[in-house]
Amino acid sequence: MKVTPFLMFEGQAEEAMTLYCDTVPESRVVDVTRYGAGEDGPEGTLKLARVLIGGTEVMVFNSPAHHAFSFTPSFxxxxxxxxxxxxxxxxxxxxxxxxxxxxxxxxxxxxxxxxxxxxxxxxxxxxxxx
CATH class of the missing domain: 3.30.720.110 (Signal recognition particle alu RNA binding heterodimer, srp9/1)
Known part of the structure:
Protein backbone atom coordinates (compact mmCIF):
# COMPACT_ATOMS: atom_id res chain seq x y z
CA MET A 1 0.00 0.00 0.00
CA LYS A 2 1.14 3.51 -0.79
CA VAL A 3 -0.46 6.88 -0.02
CA THR A 4 0.33 9.77 -2.38
CA PRO A 5 -0.89 13.38 -2.11
CA PHE A 6 -2.94 14.31 -5.21
CA LEU A 7 -3.28 17.95 -6.28
CA MET A 8 -6.03 18.74 -8.79
CA PHE A 9 -5.76 21.96 -10.76
CA GLU A 10 -7.96 23.47 -13.46
CA GLY A 11 -5.50 24.38 -16.20
CA GLN A 12 -2.48 25.44 -14.10
CA ALA A 13 -0.96 22.09 -13.16
CA GLU A 14 2.15 22.40 -15.29
CA GLU A 15 2.87 25.94 -14.11
CA ALA A 16 2.43 24.87 -10.47
CA MET A 17 4.55 21.73 -10.91
CA THR A 18 7.36 23.75 -12.48
CA LEU A 19 7.24 26.36 -9.69
CA TYR A 20 7.39 23.68 -6.98
CA CYS A 21 10.25 21.78 -8.62
CA ASP A 22 12.23 25.00 -9.18
CA THR A 23 11.64 26.24 -5.60
CA VAL A 24 11.82 23.31 -3.19
CA PRO A 25 15.17 21.47 -2.94
CA GLU A 26 15.19 17.76 -3.84
CA SER A 27 12.29 18.21 -6.26
CA ARG A 28 11.93 16.95 -9.82
CA VAL A 29 9.41 15.73 -12.37
CA VAL A 30 9.22 11.93 -12.45
CA ASP A 31 6.84 11.51 -15.38
CA VAL A 32 4.18 13.40 -17.32
CA THR A 33 1.14 12.26 -19.29
CA ARG A 34 -0.37 14.77 -21.71
CA TYR A 35 -3.88 15.01 -23.13
CA GLY A 36 -4.12 13.43 -26.57
CA ALA A 37 -6.37 14.14 -29.52
CA GLY A 38 -10.02 13.55 -28.70
CA GLU A 39 -9.56 13.60 -24.93
CA ASP A 40 -11.39 16.03 -22.63
CA GLY A 41 -8.42 18.35 -22.05
CA PRO A 42 -6.65 20.52 -24.62
CA GLU A 43 -4.34 18.34 -26.71
CA GLY A 44 -0.71 18.49 -25.56
CA THR A 45 -1.42 20.00 -22.15
CA LEU A 46 -0.43 18.24 -18.95
CA LYS A 47 -2.98 15.67 -17.88
CA LEU A 48 -1.26 13.88 -14.99
CA ALA A 49 2.24 14.03 -13.56
CA ARG A 50 4.19 12.46 -10.76
CA VAL A 51 6.68 14.78 -9.11
CA LEU A 52 8.99 14.59 -6.15
CA ILE A 53 8.61 17.68 -3.97
CA GLY A 54 11.33 17.68 -1.36
CA GLY A 55 11.69 13.95 -2.01
CA THR A 56 7.97 13.19 -1.45
CA GLU A 57 5.97 11.89 -4.38
CA VAL A 58 2.96 14.03 -5.28
CA MET A 59 0.55 13.53 -8.15
CA VAL A 60 -0.48 16.62 -10.12
CA PHE A 61 -3.62 16.55 -12.27
CA ASN A 62 -5.13 19.07 -14.68
CA SER A 63 -8.89 18.62 -14.57
CA PRO A 64 -10.70 19.60 -17.75
CA ALA A 65 -13.92 20.01 -15.73
CA HIS A 66 -14.66 23.03 -13.55
CA HIS A 67 -15.36 22.14 -9.91
CA ALA A 68 -17.21 24.05 -7.21
CA PHE A 69 -14.29 23.49 -4.83
CA SER A 70 -10.58 24.18 -4.66
CA PHE A 71 -7.76 23.67 -2.19
CA THR A 72 -8.17 24.29 1.53
CA PRO A 73 -5.52 25.21 4.13
CA SER A 74 -6.70 22.29 6.27
CA PHE A 75 -4.51 20.19 3.95
Missing amino acids: SLFVDCSSEHELDRIVGVLAEDGALLMPTDDYGFSRRFAWLNDRFGVSWQINLPA
Missing part, protein backbone atom coordinates in the same frame (compact mmCIF):
# COMPACT_ATOMS: atom_id res chain seq x y z
CA SER A 76 -1.04 21.60 3.40
CA LEU A 77 2.43 20.60 2.32
CA PHE A 78 4.80 20.88 5.30
CA VAL A 79 8.42 21.69 4.46
CA ASP A 80 11.27 21.50 6.99
CA CYS A 81 14.07 23.82 5.83
CA SER A 82 17.76 23.47 6.61
CA SER A 83 18.49 27.20 7.00
CA GLU A 84 16.86 30.56 7.55
CA HIS A 85 17.98 31.63 4.06
CA GLU A 86 16.30 28.60 2.51
CA LEU A 87 13.07 29.27 4.43
CA ASP A 88 13.01 32.94 3.41
CA ARG A 89 13.66 32.06 -0.25
CA ILE A 90 10.93 29.41 -0.39
CA VAL A 91 8.39 31.61 1.42
CA GLY A 92 9.24 34.54 -0.86
CA VAL A 93 8.71 32.53 -4.03
CA LEU A 94 5.61 30.62 -2.95
CA ALA A 95 3.88 33.63 -1.33
CA GLU A 96 4.19 35.75 -4.48
CA ASP A 97 0.64 36.50 -5.68
CA GLY A 98 -0.62 34.20 -2.90
CA ALA A 99 -1.67 34.90 0.68
CA LEU A 100 0.22 34.66 3.96
CA LEU A 101 -1.89 32.87 6.57
CA MET A 102 0.83 33.15 9.24
CA PRO A 103 3.70 35.50 8.34
CA THR A 104 7.25 34.28 8.96
CA ASP A 105 7.95 34.50 12.69
CA ASP A 106 8.98 32.57 15.79
CA TYR A 107 5.73 31.05 17.04
CA GLY A 108 7.40 29.08 19.84
CA PHE A 109 7.25 25.63 18.21
CA SER A 110 10.11 26.36 15.78
CA ARG A 111 12.76 29.01 15.18
CA ARG A 112 10.91 30.38 12.13
CA PHE A 113 7.65 29.35 10.55
CA ALA A 114 5.31 30.60 7.84
CA TRP A 115 1.99 29.30 6.53
CA LEU A 116 0.78 30.47 3.15
CA ASN A 117 -1.43 29.76 0.19
CA ASP A 118 0.44 29.99 -3.10
CA ARG A 119 -1.04 31.66 -6.19
CA PHE A 120 -2.68 28.36 -7.17
CA GLY A 121 -4.41 28.02 -3.77
CA VAL A 122 -2.18 25.21 -2.48
CA SER A 123 -1.38 25.62 1.21
CA TRP A 124 2.20 25.34 2.51
CA GLN A 125 3.69 25.32 6.00
CA ILE A 126 7.36 26.29 5.81
CA ASN A 127 9.32 25.51 8.95
CA LEU A 128 12.83 25.94 10.37
CA PRO A 129 12.99 23.33 13.17
CA ALA A 130 14.29 24.34 16.60
